[in-house]
Amino acid sequence: MRIAPPVVADTADTPAPARPLSGLRTALADTASVGLAFLPLGLAFGALVTQSGLDWWWAGLSAALVYAGSFEFLLIGMVSAVAPLASIAATAFMxxxxxxxxxxxxxLHRVEGPIGKAYGTFALSDEAFALTSGEQARSWPGRRVIGLQLLLHLYWVAGSVAGALLGSLIPDSVTGLDFALTALFTVLAVDAVRDLRGDLPTPLLALFSALFARLFFPGELLLAAFALFTLGLLARHLATRRTPSHA
Structure with missing residues (x-):
């Protein structure tokens, strides 16, 4: 009886399995700059929690479940003042x-599965949006997008807990930690402008919207600025569609 030799599969064209460490290094590289900015922000927030008379674990709980950045700073003051739930809800919406x-x-359409989409919706932050809206990020797969959001979330939780635990060691004379949020958005805005490749009308439209809202709607500045900016983008889009193209 003749025994056939074992068949050896040709692995020359077989793609190598994805390496988790490689994906982790990629996600860390994507979020490194923002992660460094989250540290002083988290320290400031955690210190605010303990200085407001709340237990340290409130910082970690808020960072993990609320995860709303600037609103969390407002929330601590509202909780300490025992503000009505209706006021908290209205502030959160605004x-x-x-x-x-x-x-x-x-x-979000690149993310697979209901769990991934649900977490992607929950963890949609300013920083995640800025990092995934660039030209290079348009080819990122869903796993990379979710990995980026997860790391940003972990940075915020870790920084907040560390700030709460070390809050008593930070002297009251230390100031300027809250400016890290402004500095972070400045860096993200500069990167976004560079990625526009000469499309100056978009940042100019955003600047005009912010100035107009500051002058005429100071009490609702953020909402008014975003509404004006959105209307401006829609108007520009409609005007561009109606303009006939010339060969």
């Missing part, structure tokens, strides 16, 4: 309504 506009262009 501060975070900008995320409605983010969702219009956020690459």
């Amino acid at each position: 501060v975070n309504v900008r995320h409605v506009f983010y969702a219009l262009s956020y690459p």
Whole structure:
């Protein structure tokens, strides 16, 4: 009886399995700059929690479940003042309504599975939107997008808990930690402008919207600025569609 030799599969054209460490290094590289900015922000927030008379674990709980950045700073003061739930809900809506506009262009369609999409919606932050809206990020797969959001979330939780635990060691004379949020958005805006490749009307439209809202709607500056910016983008889009193209 003749025994056939074992068949050896040709692995020359077989793609190598994805390496988790490689994906982790990629996600760390994507979020390194923002992660460094999250550290002083988290320290400031955690210190605010303990200085407001709340237990340290409130910082980690808020960072993990609320995860709303600037609103969390407001929330601590409202909780300490025992503000009504209706006031907290209204404030949360006014501060975070900008995320409605983010969702219009956020690459959630690349994320697979209901759990991934649900977490991607929950963890949609200003920083995640800025990092995934660039030209290079348009080819990122869904796993990379979710990995980026997860790391940003972990940075915020870790920084907040560390700030709460070390808050008593930070002297009251230390100031300027809250400016890290402004500096972070400045860096993200500069990167976004560079990625526009000469499309100056978009940042100019954003600047005009902010100045107009500051002058005429100072009490609702954020909502008014985003609404004006969105209307400006829609108007420009409609005007561009109606303009006939010339060969």
